[in-house]
Amino acid sequence: MIAIKRSTHATVKERPVTTLDQKPAKAEGRKDPWGVLLEKVGKHQDRAAYQALFEHFAPQIKYYAISNGIANHAEELVQEVFISIWRRSCLYDWRKAAASTWIFTIARNQRIDMLRKLQRRNAEMAVETEDLWQIPGENEDEPVTSLHRLMSERRIRESLGQLPEEQITVIAKVYMEHKSHQMVADELGIPLGTVKSRVRLALNKLKVILQDQNV
Amino acid sequence: MTRHHPDSLTLMEYSAGNLSEPRALCIRLHLEQCPECRGRVDTLDSLGAVMMDQQPKVSVSDTSFEQLMARIDEAPEDTSPVAEAPKVSPLQKLLGQDINDLPWKRQLGDVSVLDITDKFPDQHDRVVLQKLVAGGKAPAHTHKGDETTVILQGAFSDQNGVFNQWDFVSLDEHDEHRPVAVGNEDCITLSVLSAPVKLTGTFTRLLNPFIR
Numbered sequence: 001m002i003a004i005k006r007s008t009h010a011t012v013k014e015r016p017v018t019t020l021d022q023k024p025a026k027a028e029g030r031k032d033p034w035g036v037l038l039e040k041v042g043k044h045q046d047r048a049a050y051q052a053l054f055e056h057f058a059p060q061i062k063y064y065a066i067s068n069g070i071a072n073h074a075e076e077l078v079q080e081v082f083i084s085i086w087r088r089s090c091l092y093d094w095r096k097a098a099a100s101t102w103i104f105t106i107a108r109n110q111r112i113d114m115l116r117k118l119q120r121r122n123a124e125m126a127v128e129t130e131d132l133w134q135i136p137g138e139n140e141d142e143p144v145t146s147l148h149r150l151m152s153e154r155r156i157r158e159s160l161g162q163l164p165e166e167q168i169t170v171i172a173k174v175y176m177e178h179k180s181h182q183m184v185a186d187e188l189g190i191p192l193g194t195v196k197s198r199v200r201l202a203l204n205k206l207k208v209i210l211q212d213q214n215v
Numbered sequence: 216m217t218r219h220h221p222d223s224l225t226l227m228e229y230s231a232g233n234l235s236e237p238r239a240l241c242i243r244l245h246l247e248q249c250p251e252c253r254g255r256v257d258t259l260d261s262l263g264a265v266m267m268d269q270q271p272k273v274s275v276s277d278t279s280f281e282q283l284m285a286r287i288d289e290a291p292e293d294t295s296p297v298a299e300a301p302k303v304s305p306l307q308k309l310l311g312q313d314i315n316d317l318p319w320k321r322q323l324g325d326v327s328v329l330d331i332t333d334k335f336p337d338q339h340d341r342v343v344l345q346k347l348v349a350g351g352k353a354p355a356h357t358h359k360g361d362e363t364t365v366i367l368q369g370a371f372s373d374q375n376g377v378f379n380q381w382d383f384v385s386l387d388e389h390d391e392h393r394p395v396a397v398g399n400e401d402c403i404t405l406s407v408l409s410a411p412v413k414l415t416g417t418f419t420r421l422l423n424p425f426i427r
């Protein structure tokens with residue numbers, strides 16, 4: 001995984017890419033190194049492992065907050081995400097998700113939750129953020145999909161390197177700036193249909209689109 | 216079981232956390248029953264992780280980690296490990312009772328509706344439950360774009376096929392259809408429509424997917 005990450009960086013160097021190049025312990029076979037750290041936190045409340053995760057992911061999450069338009073709450077979001085990681089790491093199962101994917105979903109959920117709280121006019125939220133964005137079926141054993149999940153992040157890194165810049169730009173705006181496809185179209189001054197077809201081409205390459213789907 | 220899935224672009228907006236709460240609810244209800252789409256969302260979440268990794272990084276404040284550890288040490292009750300949450304359907308949580316027992320309003324012939332927009336106070340979409348009685352027919356009608364519908368109970372059929380529980384319904388605005396509830400249960404759907412809803416004709420509250 002680490003070796004692949006390097007080559008991906010090499011092919012996409014025209015975009016802003018990670019400057020951090022920390023490589024924790026060598027991957028234990030298939031096991032993702034960040035996942036090993038996450039398990040240590042979950043099983044033993046291992047603070048050194050927790051700090052290593054913090055040093056790697058906190059700067060990503062801070063940028064995520066800023067690009068999402070909540071720069072004033074960026075440090076706060078980092079704190080909330082890491083409290084959530086601390087509390088939920090006992091539920092992490094490396095066979096079901098790469099650690100960075102798992103952490104991304106926590107960052108996303110905390111970002112949604114923070115925006116909901118900032119924008120909320122009413123005291124009560126009828127449905128919690130987690131009720132809407134926590135993927136169900138976390139518990140079940142699906143050996144086939146587990147392998148699929150583990151492989152997908154590696155595959156995405158490889159595939160992303162081959163996508164044209166214009167497709168990656170659109171995806172980055174959707175993920176990092178929480179813009180709808182319509183907002184991306186407006187910002188780039190291109191038709192909505194063009195945005196959608198760029199995303200579809202990318203998702204096709206990433207094998208997200210079902211074959212039987214007539215979209 | 217479920218055959219009609221949300222489109223990949225919508226799943227991507229879900230994965231990115233960009234959908235309104237009621238639209239996210241529709242996706243979430245479908246995911247609970249659809250391993251295929253769960254797999255797709257997993258892949259999309261990984262895409263999110265890779266995007267986050269490939270963007271610039273911003274250093275956190277020097278004391279950020281210390282603050283974190285202080286919080287963990289000082290408020291252990293707020294920072295203790297969580298237990299796996301019991302599985303309560305978000306729909307059950309939202310409605311608090313069986314969907315069949317809700318105060319349905321008879322609308323027209325075999326169709327009843329219940330507007331639950333007020334359950335989602337801080338957003339602009341209109342959220343409506345609809346019920347077509349078992350064996351009932353909805354009048355022929357067409358649709359407008361930008362609507363999300365998921366079937367919560369029962370099934371209906373129209374010229375596009377049979378739509379079962381947890382299926383997604385996306386109809387083109389040019390499609391005229393005339394759904395019939397099949398099976399022996401009432402067919403109940405959850406629809407999210409972009410506001411403001413255009414009110415036209417005599418029946419000002421005719422809604423998708425059965426009628427508009």
Ligand SMILES: [Zn+2]
Pocket residue numbers: 217219220221245249251252253
């Ligand atoms: Zn599906």
